Amino acid sequence: MSFLTALFRRKKKEQTVPEESSYEVDEILQSLNEVKEKDFLEEEESRDKYVRSLVEKMRDASQNLDELSAEYNLVTGYLTDMEEIEALPESERKLIDEYAGKIARLDRERDVFQGKAAYLTEEEYRRIERMQSEVTEGIAKLKEAEKYQKVVKRDLKKLDGERRAYDYRKNEVLTGMQNMRGVTKICVISLIICFIMLAVLQFAFSMEVKIGYLILVGITAIYLTFLFVRQTDANKELERIEVSTNKLILLQNRVKIRFVNNVNLLDYLYLKYQVSSAANLEDTWNRYQKERAEREHYMKTIADLDYYQKELVNTLKRYRLRDPYIWSHQAEALVDHKEMVEIRHGLIVRRQNLRKQMDYNRENAVTAQSELKALIESHPIYAQGILSIVSEYEKALK
Numbered sequence: 001m002s003f004l005t006a007l008f009r010r011k012k013k014e015q016t017v018p019e020e021s022s023y024e025v026d027e028i029l030q031s032l033n034e035v036k037e038k039d040f041l042e043e044e045e046s047r048d049k050y051v052r053s054l055v056e057k058m059r060d061a062s063q064n065l066d067e068l069s070a071e072y073n074l075v076t077g078y079l080t081d082m083e084e085i086e087a088l089p090e091s092e093r094k095l096i097d098e099y100a101g102k103i104a105r106l107d108r109e110r111d112v113f114q115g116k117a118a119y120l121t122e123e124e125y126r127r128i129e130r131m132q133s134e135v136t137e138g139i140a141k142l143k144e145a146e147k148y149q150k151v152v153k154r155d156l157k158k159l160d161g162e163r164r165a166y167d168y169r170k171n172e173v174l175t176g177m178q179n180m181r182g183v184t185k186i187c188v189i190s191l192i193i194c195f196i197m198l199a200v201l202q203f204a205f206s207m208e209v210k211i212g213y214l215i216l217v218g219i220t221a222i223y224l225t226f227l228f229v230r231q232t233d234a235n236k237e238l239e240r241i242e243v244s245t246n247k248l249i250l251l252q253n254r255v256k257i258r259f260v261n262n263v264n265l266l267d268y269l270y271l272k273y274q275v276s277s278a279a280n281l282e283d284t285w286n287r288y289q290k291e292r293a294e295r296e297h298y299m300k301t302i303a304d305l306d307y308y309q310k311e312l313v314n315t316l317k318r319y320r321l322r323d324p325y326i327w328s329h330q331a332e333a334l335v336d337h338k339e340m341v342e343i344r345h346g347l348i349v350r351r352q353n354l355r356k357q358m359d360y361n362r363e364n365a366v367t368a369q370s371e372l373k374a375l376i377e378s379h380p381i382y383a384q385g386i387l388s389i390v391s392e393y394e395k396a397l398k
Helices: 003-009 019-037 044-086 090-115 122-130 132-203 210-273 278-316 324-328 337-378 380-397
Strands: none
Touching: 044 324, 044 337, 044 380, 090 278, 122 132, 122 278, 132 210, 132 278, 278 324, 337 380
């Protein structure tokens, strides 16, 4: 039997209609009166449209009732399940409460993990994960290389200072030799002048100047000896400085080569681990270990949660419950009376709202049915056409 036929054969009962539905029904009835007053139904096209609108209204109301009834039964089933669970003996509730308590705790732990900021980005985590067996060794290498770099820099600075000292000493010796040459020129000029004066005294004035010549020769000998010694010492000092400077340069070159190799090693290690220092890599490694521990704990939490949810559902299946699965996602309500009360209140409100909608759709269907019956009774000449339209809609629904 189709919904239209059923509605025609159903006896009208007294029902409580929401205020808004009464308003719409009154509005429709008013519009119907206006249509009759204008003899609108005498035109076949207008009459057919009017009849179709009533039949469609009945059809829509019936479809809505089917959907609302299914939802109403579902909500009622949930409320019944709650009553069944709360009516269980304490001995049987003990296992259910145990599973529900563990699920609620694991749910909270999962939510905490999902809500907290990660120690590393996913890219950083995957990168460290790929070379986790090398990271500890890499940290040690980086620390050693950075420490060696500081030592080499200090040695280079020390060697550079020594070289500047040698350069300064070399300039001092060269300056001394240059000054000595200047003094020698003065002494030579002075000796020549003295020699000329002695010669003038000897030949021009016939004076005895042998002692003067002896003194002049003695002074010249002493000065030449002093000059020779100073020059020899200066040359030796220059030679020693040159040798020491060459050794220093060779040592500097070796240290510089080590420094360059060390820098290249550091650059490679920084590039390999994508860090800027050993401290940076060590910090990243520590955060990776924390993140890995968190993830392992999270995976264990998920596995335990899945296990206890299955156990809870299997336990609830022993009882006459409409939907035992839903309790695996609202386990908190099984161990928290306040949560259970809130859920029950929400379901009751939903059911009241559904009942209100169902009453509204029934009233609409009954009103449309009454209008069709009234139309057939007041215009029997159009009865065949009206019933054919109804039949047409019934066939379309099959």
